[in-house]
Amino acid sequence: MKGESFTPLVVSIGPFHHSKERLKIMEKFKMRCLERFLQHSNCNVEDLVDTIKSLEGNVRRCYAETIHLSSDEFVKLILLDACFVIEFFISESGMLWSPEDTVLMKPWLTDTIKADLRLLENQLPFFVMDKLFNINASELGLLNVPSSFTRLSFDFFSKYNIQGSTPRDGLEIKHFVDLVRTLLLPSSKAQLVRDEDGIVGHLYSASQLNEAGVEFKVSYSKSLVDLQFKNGALEIPYLELDTNMEPTLWNVTAFELCHYPDNAHVGDYIVLMSFLLRTTKDEDLLIEQGILVNWVGENNAATAFFNNLCPHLFLTNMNTSYTRLAENLNAFYKVPWHAWKATFKRDYFSTPWRTFSTVAAVTLLVLTLIQTVCSLKQAPHN
DSSP states (O other), rough: OOGTTSSSSSOOOSSSTOOOOGGGGHHHHHHHHHHHHHHHSSHHHHHHHHHHHHHHHHHHTSSSSOOOOOOOHHHHHHHHHHHHHHHHHHHHHHOOOOHHHHOOOOHHHHHHHHHHHTOOTSSOOOOHHHHHHHHHHHHHHHGGGOHHHHHHHHHHHTTTTTOOOOOOTTTTSSHHHHHHHHHHHHHHHHGGGGESSOOOOOOOOOOHHHHTTTEEEEOSSSSTTOOOOETTHHHHHOOEETHHHHHHHHHHHHHHHHHHHTTTHHHHHHHHHHHHHOOOHHOOOOHHHHHEEEEEEEEHHHHHHHHHHHHOOOOOOOEEEHHHHHHHHHHHHHHHHHHHHHHHHHHSSHHHHHHHHHHHHHHHHHHHHHHHHHHHHHHHHO
């Protein structure tokens, strides 16, 4: 539906976009990264080729389409791309770019490469880079970089690691899109329980809920998908929607549809947000409350994003906490007292001036009433 959100701009990783002419400019730089990798290691290029050849069958099986490259061509592609990624991560982790590299590696280019590495069609299997890194780990320790490729990857994608997660034992990572998804989800599995048949079929919009008395607050949770409704307040994690976060969510959602259709936790989040954001009024409300920042430029960019993506999600179940949250919000909306209380607060106590005016008016009314009562008591009786 949105090809530009899945297509690399400057560097091809893996076989899908390898032959595109405009991406070939980085191939020479990949050769330089291979040379540097060899300088860091105590092995030669033949050893690296043999390592990739031993993994070739498993690597090919990671791609859905048949890769029409000979064994030698495929091994060369995987080796160059893997060494490029490792050296790019190492150089970025400690700003270890050489003077020759800095001529090419301008900030705009490194930022674009980082964005390209988050695309679903631009991936290498994680185990390939992990294997090559381990060949080299003892030598890389001298560069003051993390001792594992998993730790190095966590550091590289720290923008999404708001929870400060560290690699846990037994963590399996398919590729970088899978890693980004892991970082976006709550660290506690208790928050990711699925309802076998439950799915949110209806939820009032943010502005409707607000008019019914629901307060909107920024959540203290550092997981993107952790929405909570308590004591009449809907707490939503902070979201900066920009030209990087948009394609990231597109790619993570597409990945879930392929590999986690029964555990599409980010997909659940997209669906829930599409209910809350239906109009510009809803978006403005979340922006005013500091929940959402729109860096895309258009007034209804977030609303359009969530509602354009949602129809492509075919969810058979949802996170139990989301189905309960929707039920509780809908029930809250239907209680008239909540709306009356919200209207009274909005009309008479929404600003300091209105509060002062209301208190002054009530005080004047009370004083007038007291004066009237006193006057009646003092009046002569016939």
